[in-house]
Amino acid sequence: MNSEFWNNYYQEQSTIWTQPDEVFAAEVAELTSGNALELGAGEGADCLFLAKSGWQVTAIDFSQKAIDRINQQADLQQLTITTDVADILNYQSTQQYDLVYMVFIHLPLAERKQMLANAVNALAPGGTLLFIGIASSDMDCGQDVSHLFSPAKDIAALLLEVTPDLHIDKQDHINRTIPMPDKTSFKAETIIVKANKLP
Numbered sequence: 001m002n003s004e005f006w007n008n009y010y011q012e013q014s015t016i017w018t019q020p021d022e023v024f025a026a027e028v029a030e031l032t033s034g035n036a037l038e039l040g041a042g043e044g045a046d047c048l049f050l051a052k053s054g055w056q057v058t059a060i061d062f063s064q065k066a067i068d069r070i071n072q073q074a075d076l077q078q079l080t081i082t083t084d085v086a087d088i089l090n091y092q093s094t095q096q097y098d099l100v101y102m103v104f105i106h107l108p109l110a111e112r113k114q115m116l117a118n119a120v121n122a123l124a125p126g127g128t129l130l131f132i133g134i135a136s137s138d139m140d141c142g143q144d145v146s147h148l149f150s151p152a153k154d155i156a157a158l159l160l161e162v163t164p165d166l167h168i169d170k171q172d173h174i175n176r177t178i179p180m181p182d183k184t185s186f187k188a189e190t191i192i193v194k195a196n197k198l199p
């Protein structure tokens with residue numbers, strides 16, 4: 001799915017996600033605030049939440065529409081978020097971050113590996129990498145999208161393939177029901193991978 005797909009997706013509907021993901025919120029509550037980089041920030045519910053919690057956040061997405069929404073919300077809520085319209089597969093950070101995270105970014109294996117390598121490169125020694133996604137999907141979209149999803153152990157293994165300079169702190173699965181803003185919900189086996197870059 002390219003940036004045109006995502007621009008159309010955001011163009012066609014008003015704001016969808018206004019609340020941070022609850023698993024994300026619980027995971028970052030355990031961390032000391034610092035600077036953070038979000039790869040594939042979408043409409044920004046998570047980075048806005050983080051900025052409100054005292055973090056200095058940089059949010060990257062290749063959809064201009066998504067970044068426009070984050071900027072609008074940051075202005076409305078009087079928060080400072082650095083945003084950039086950029087491809088997370090080519091993204092070479094010039095800064096190092098205490099936290100680099102991705103929430104619901106599902107990519108084919110080669111791209112997933114590239115994204116994780118870029119995420120690790122942007123991580124400061126001692127920093128935390130957080131990946132939250134879904135393990136599998138029963139989405140009825142008329143296509144086989146099973147290659148986009150993977151269990152936590154595969155993400156953790158991929159991270160260690162990218163660099164051995166990581167300690168995997170968590171690789172969990174949670175069965176949960178995710179509430180949708182329109183009051184519906186869907187069941188998703190959520191994966192959490194949390195790693196620390198060795199000092």
Ligand SMILES: C[S@@+](CC[C@H](N)C(=O)[O-])C[C@H]1O[C@@H](n2cnc3c(N)ncnc32)[C@H](O)[C@@H]1O
Nearest residue numbers: 006040041042061062063086087088089103104
């Ligand atoms: C399913 S949405 C998740 C958004 C957000 N993380 C959340 O949880 O609400 C996926 C997002 O990743 C972005 N994205 C996908 N591939 C990307 C790429 N190669 N570079 C930058 N952004 C990308 C899309 O534009 C979209 O906003």
